[in-house]
Amino acid sequence: MPPLPLVAAERALLEERRRLTRAEALAVAQLPLDELPSLIGLAHQVRLAWCGPEVELESLINAKSGACPEDCAFCSQSVRFDTGVDVYPFLDVEEILAAARATREAGATQFCIVVAVRGPEERLLRRVIDAVGAVQRETGLEVACSLGLLHPEQADRLAAAGVRRYNHNLEACRELFPEICTTHTYDDRVATAELARDAGMELCCGGILGMGETLEQRVDFAFELAELEPCEVPINFLLPSGTPLGERRMITPREALQAIALFRLILPDAWLRLAGGREFVLGELQGMGLVAGANALIVGNYLTTTGRPPEEDHALLEALGMPVADGPGEGRFVVDASGAHPLPARRSIPVVVE
Numbered sequence: 001m002p003p004l005p006l007v008a009a010e011r012a013l014l015e016e017r018r019r020l021t022r023a024e025a026l027a028v029a030q031l032p033l034d035e036l037p038s039l040i041g042l043a044h045q046v047r048l049a050w051c052g053p054e055v056e057l058e059s060l061i062n063a064k065s066g067a068c069p070e071d072c073a074f075c076s077q078s079v080r081f082d083t084g085v086d087v088y089p090f091l092d093v094e095e096i097l098a099a100a101r102a103t104r105e106a107g108a109t110q111f112c113i114v115v116a117v118r119g120p121e122e123r124l125l126r127r128v129i130d131a132v133g134a135v136q137r138e139t140g141l142e143v144a145c146s147l148g149l150l151h152p153e154q155a156d157r158l159a160a161a162g163v164r165r166y167n168h169n170l171e172a173c174r175e176l177f178p179e180i181c182t183t184h185t186y187d188d189r190v191a192t193a194e195l196a197r198d199a200g201m202e203l204c205c206g207g208i209l210g211m212g213e214t215l216e217q218r219v220d221f222a223f224e225l226a227e228l229e230p231c232e233v234p235i236n237f238l239l240p241s242g243t244p245l246g247e248r249r250m251i252t253p254r255e256a257l258q259a260i261a262l263f264r265l266i267l268p269d270a271w272l273r274l275a276g277g278r279e280f281v282l283g284e285l286q287g288m289g290l291v292a293g294a295n296a297l298i299v300g301n302y303l304t305t306t307g308r309p310p311e312e313d314h315a316l317l318e319a320l321g322m323p324v325a326d327g328p329g330e331g332r333f334v335v336d337a338s339g340a341h342p343l344p345a346r347r348s349i350p351v352v353v354e
């Protein structure tokens with residue numbers, strides 16, 4: 001018999017088909033790690049029931065690296081830390097197109113253009129918009145962008161240019177954020193996430209685990225993300241990097257799997273993407289991450305670290321019997337019977353409105 005908090009969570013998510021309350025999620029989080037197999041089993045069922053078996057693949061390009069004026073303590077691209085990261089201005093459109101073609105060849109359906117800035121100034125925004133059009137015309141890929149803090153007019157222009165999804169991570173929970181960054185606020189990040197969504201782009205919003213947060217703060221973080229109704233939630237794991245947080249104890253594989261499973265229970269309908277650090281933290285347990293509730297991967301390299309060859313991820317998905325999604329989903333939102341919880345509808349899962 002599974003522990004009572006897991007029985008309650010299963011009833012809520014699979015029978016009553018409702019989201020967990022914070023108390024329910026905390027009770028699950030406080031179970032000993034010895035119960036991890038049962039937690040993973042439930043997370044996998046929830047993923048299948050709410051999202052289906054597909055795994056969505058995305059590649060990204062660090063189109064302008066380093067020299068960012070902000071002081072995010074985890075980030076090797078901040079100008080304030082001596083991390084040895086590559087520093088270069090916005091790439092030529094041909095270099096971006098080459099990466100987009102490689103993305104398509106790697107079997108991914110989404111391509112994200114990322115720049116290391118506080119927010120885009122006019123010339124950069126124009127160049128990004130030109131690159132978005134070129135990638136769409138040449139490759140047919142869905143294009144996402146991650147350009148930092150936005151003004152409303154900038155969000156509207158990106159949406160009009162056909163940017164499907166905008167990434168803007170909260171990075172950490174509200175309580176921890178002031179220890180992580182002092183040059184902008186948590187509410188600045190929330191405001192841009194809301195702007196992107198309100199402009200009509202899908203919201204990709206996640207963060208980094210292993211920055212010293214408590215288990216309770218990890219749960220709070222997932223609930224704070226859920227409030228923004230993200231279509232996608234990337235989960236990164238902090239790695240030693242020469243930043244002020246570089247000496248933090250790395251999250252253990254079992255803690256990482258527990259976190260992935262908890263995020264799945266709290267965000268049952270999101271694309272939950274394993275991003276930076278998965279190879280280092282999960283190692284041989286990367287497949288377990290996909291059984292613990294994750295249903296999306298970054299393939300190829302990350303912003304400042306090298307990933308593994310995409311063929312290895314395809315082989316892993318085949319071994320797990322998880323098909324590659326033929327696109328990033330429809331990203332529409334419908335309202336359920338209570339009217340209280342908008343649910344993203346996807347091709348793979350009918351949303352039942354009783």
Ligand code: SF4
Nearest residue numbers: 068070072075078116
């Ligand atoms: S704003 Fe982005 S690129 Fe700049 S330091 Fe923070 S996380 Fe790094």
